[in-house]
Amino acid sequence: MIEKKLSINERYFYVSVIVVIGAIFFFMRSWDPYLSGDSLKHAAVAKGLLFGDNWFNLYLAGEPYLKKPPLYFWLIAFSYKIFGISAFAARFFPALFAIFDGIMVFYLSKTVFDDDRDAFLASMFFxxxxxxxxxxxxxxxESIVTFFILLxxxxLIKGRYILSGVPLGLGILTKGPIGLIGxxxxxxxKLLKRDFSFLSIRFFIGIILAFVMAFPWYAYQFFENKAFYKEFVGNQILARITGTLSEGDKRDYLFYFGRLLSRFWPGLPFFILGLVYYFKDGVYKKELWYLFGVYIFFVFVLINVPHEKFTRYLYYLYPIAAIFCVIGLKRLNIDKYAVEFFLVVGVLFLIGGIVYKKPFHHPFREGFSPSVYESYCKKVKSIGNVRMVNLGDLQRxxxxFYCIDKPYLKPRFDLILRNNTLMIKSIH
Incomplete structure (x- = not known):
């Protein structure tokens, strides 16, 4: 009884450290005021929910936004209600769910490691x-849908088939088919093991529960907004697979290998070594290690299917890859020093974040200098709302997001982009 209590206390200690170090790394620069690219679009879409009368439909500066399901944007809009509309509030839930991902890595690692410390190290590699x-x-x-995938x-591993339908449904409501990875x-x-025992009533009730959670929104779009399926299924999924979407670069099957070499640090050497000993030592023969091997292979193949490849898709691979890192670490017999190493890195990062005051992100500069945008932003703020004419999606x-404080007001002025020049004119 005493040993069990000590084990639980140790587990809570490690989870607490994961939360603290995760907060240091993921929230350290969350106050940076600058957003750009898709981040800016997503922040603006979420802001639109606060001033609309229907949270089932998404809009980007007044125009329908059909590229994604809504749960992610609902979370950001909820953050705005708590913290106010800001770049910090937009970043809050992606950073928070990254911490949740680290916790899930810990608990998934506990299914294959006897020592809580090994599970903690896997979480640190993530x-x-x-x-x-x-x-x-x-x-x-990525951090949000990955949490639902891992949970x-x-x-499912724990046999909680009915309850597993909740994160399954939420994952589908966050990023569609990607939520089905888990x-x-x-x-x-299970099929590779020829184990069909999971095909129980509870398993199918879990699937039905996921369907009930995700289906109403998709059904609503089918009856009220069929353009969503043309964009989301036709372009964001099928056209991306065939390479006809033209939202990214067409890359070959070596692309992700190169990105792992340049991105997966400091875990990459340990991951490679872990894969070597995964096969050499017959680790793959162990039941749940076999499952994690299937995960690595399945996700790597899945992200290679589209012709248009994006580095961010590697995020889905990292949680389980981090568990493999511990194999390599233990084979080098340096795992006894790893806890101290990660704690030192966390402290140094905290000190660096305090000392380095400059923003990590750059001011918006789509077609014009930041000073031009700042000047017109002040003018738009003084007006309250404007009708935007000929501006690109990012400019809108x-x-x-930054300048229109009263989108509920009927615009009396146009913000016009003409001949590569911005101008404000009254609406006649």
Whole structure:
């Protein structure tokens, strides 16, 4: 009884350290005021929810936004209600869910490691990953949907089939089919083992529960906004697979290998060594290690399917890759020093964040210098609301997020882009 209590206390200690170090890495630069690219668009879409009368429809500066399901934007809009509309509030939930991802790495690791310290090290390899830090400090949904994927997988492993339907449904409501990664890996693993015992009433009730959670929004779009399916399914999924979307670069199958070499640090050497001993020592023969091997293979193949490849998709790979890092670390017999190493890195990062005051992110400069945008932003703020004419999506997102304080007012002025010049004119 005493040993069990000590074990629980040790586990809570490690989880607490994960939360603290995760907060240091993911929230350190969250106060930076600058947003750009998709982060700016996502922040603007979420702001639009606060001033609309229907949270089932998404808009970017007044125009329908059809590229993504809504849960991610609902979370950011909820953050605005708590903290006010700001870049920090937009980053809050992506950073928070990155910490949750680190906790899930810990608990998934506990299914294969007897020692809580080993599970903690796996979580540290995930958190102290400079690509994860980067992706979690901007406004992106990878950390959020990954949490639902990992929680879905963990509950399935534990046999909590009905409850597993909750994160499954939330994942689908966050990023569509990507939310199916956890259950897909689990089913493939079971079929490879020729173990069909999971096909129970509870398993199918879990799927039905996920369907009930996600279906109403998708059904609403089907009846009220069929353009969503043309954009989301036709362009964001099918056209991205065939390479006809033209939102990214067409890259070959070596692309992610190169990105792992440049992004997955400091874990990459240990991950490679872990993979070597995963096969050499027959680790793959152990039941749940086999599952994690299936996860690595499945996700790597999945992200390679689209012709248009994005570095951010590696985020889905990192949680389980971090567990493999511990194999390499232990084979080098240096795991006894690793806890201290990660704690020192966390402290140094905290000190660096306090000392280095300059923003990590750059001011918006789409077509014009930041000073031009700042000047027109002040003018738009004084007006309250404007109608934007001929501006690109990013420019519209910038003015809507940063400058339009009263989008509910009927605009009396036009903000016009003409001949590469911005101008404000009254609406006649």
């Amino acid at each position: 958190i102290v990953n400079f690509h994860v830090i980067r992706l979690s400090s901007i406004v992106r949904m 879905n997988l963990y509950l 259950i897909s890996v689990f089913v493939i693993w 997102a910038y003015f809507y």
